[in-house]
Amino acid sequence: MTRDLGYIIILAAGSGSRFSTALSKQFMELQGKPIVVRTIEKYLKHFSANKIRVVIAEKHRVIWDKITDFFPHLKPIITAYGGSERFYSVRNALETISCSEKELIGVHDAVRPFVSDEVIQRVYQIAQAQGCCVPIFNSVNTLRLVHSDGNETIDRSSVKEVQNPQVFRNALLRNAYMQPYEKRFHDDATLVENLGYKIYTCNGNYENIKITYPQDLYLAEGLMKWFENKNNEISNIQDYKAIHVH
Numbered sequence: 001m002t003r004d005l006g007y008i009i010i011l012a013a014g015s016g017s018r019f020s021t022a023l024s025k026q027f028m029e030l031q032g033k034p035i036v037v038r039t040i041e042k043y044l045k046h047f048s049a050n051k052i053r054v055v056i057a058e059k060h061r062v063i064w065d066k067i068t069d070f071f072p073h074l075k076p077i078i079t080a081y082g083g084s085e086r087f088y089s090v091r092n093a094l095e096t097i098s099c100s101e102k103e104l105i106g107v108h109d110a111v112r113p114f115v116s117d118e119v120i121q122r123v124y125q126i127a128q129a130q131g132c133c134v135p136i137f138n139s140v141n142t143l144r145l146v147h148s149d150g151n152e153t154i155d156r157s158s159v160k161e162v163q164n165p166q167v168f169r170n171a172l173l174r175n176a177y178m179q180p181y182e183k184r185f186h187d188d189a190t191l192v193e194n195l196g197y198k199i200y201t202c203n204g205n206y207e208n209i210k211i212t213y214p215q216d217l218y219l220a221e222g223l224m225k226w227f228e229n230k231n232n233e234i235s236n237i238q239d240y241k242a243i244h245v246h
Ligand SMILES: C[C@](O)(CO)[C@H](O)COP(=O)(O)O
Pocket: 086, 109, 161, 162, 163, 164, 186, 187, 188, 210
């Protein structure tokens, strides 16, 4: 494992109003493993367990305890309880972290299990230099701005989709979360920007989707297969080289 890049808060307290299943989407399985576990395991490659916080809903305590019985390597991870909005969940998690002002803290939705190792490293590296960083990705769709009296096409190259992790210096993130809650605060960058700070960005990865609707589970299963094939291709090339290239 590489040295800790900082801290990471993984938000797994959502009730999934857009998913409409009895079991919240972050606990549903992807090839036999809960989505939240897959997301945490991405971070365990870069962080020790004591630098990871997982925010769960209080009513999901039993589910979480069952998960950690099944995956004991997650037991050392400290949990915080979620609030009524994402904003309050992050705030609660920040209360469980005590570190220097300059230390980096990232925030990641549990339902984004496909973030790449490169993106995690890149975002933390840029945040180390600039104070914050957020991964973004080009839209593949043409975009239209809708207003009260009509709508118009906008230049899609100037509009980006925002992904996770969103990483900030501890002091900056804490200041941002001292602000009173506003409904338009959908992510951490919006809060930091509201304080007047510039948000630094870098390229995210296309597969880093947010599993939001039931159909996304099928997309996620497909992506798992895509990764398997990709890895098989790489090991086939390595086997080929080992045999044929001298
Ligand atoms: C943080 C986020 O994933 C960036 O795209 C997004 O804003 C989260 O939105 P949600 O409505 O809380 O799922």
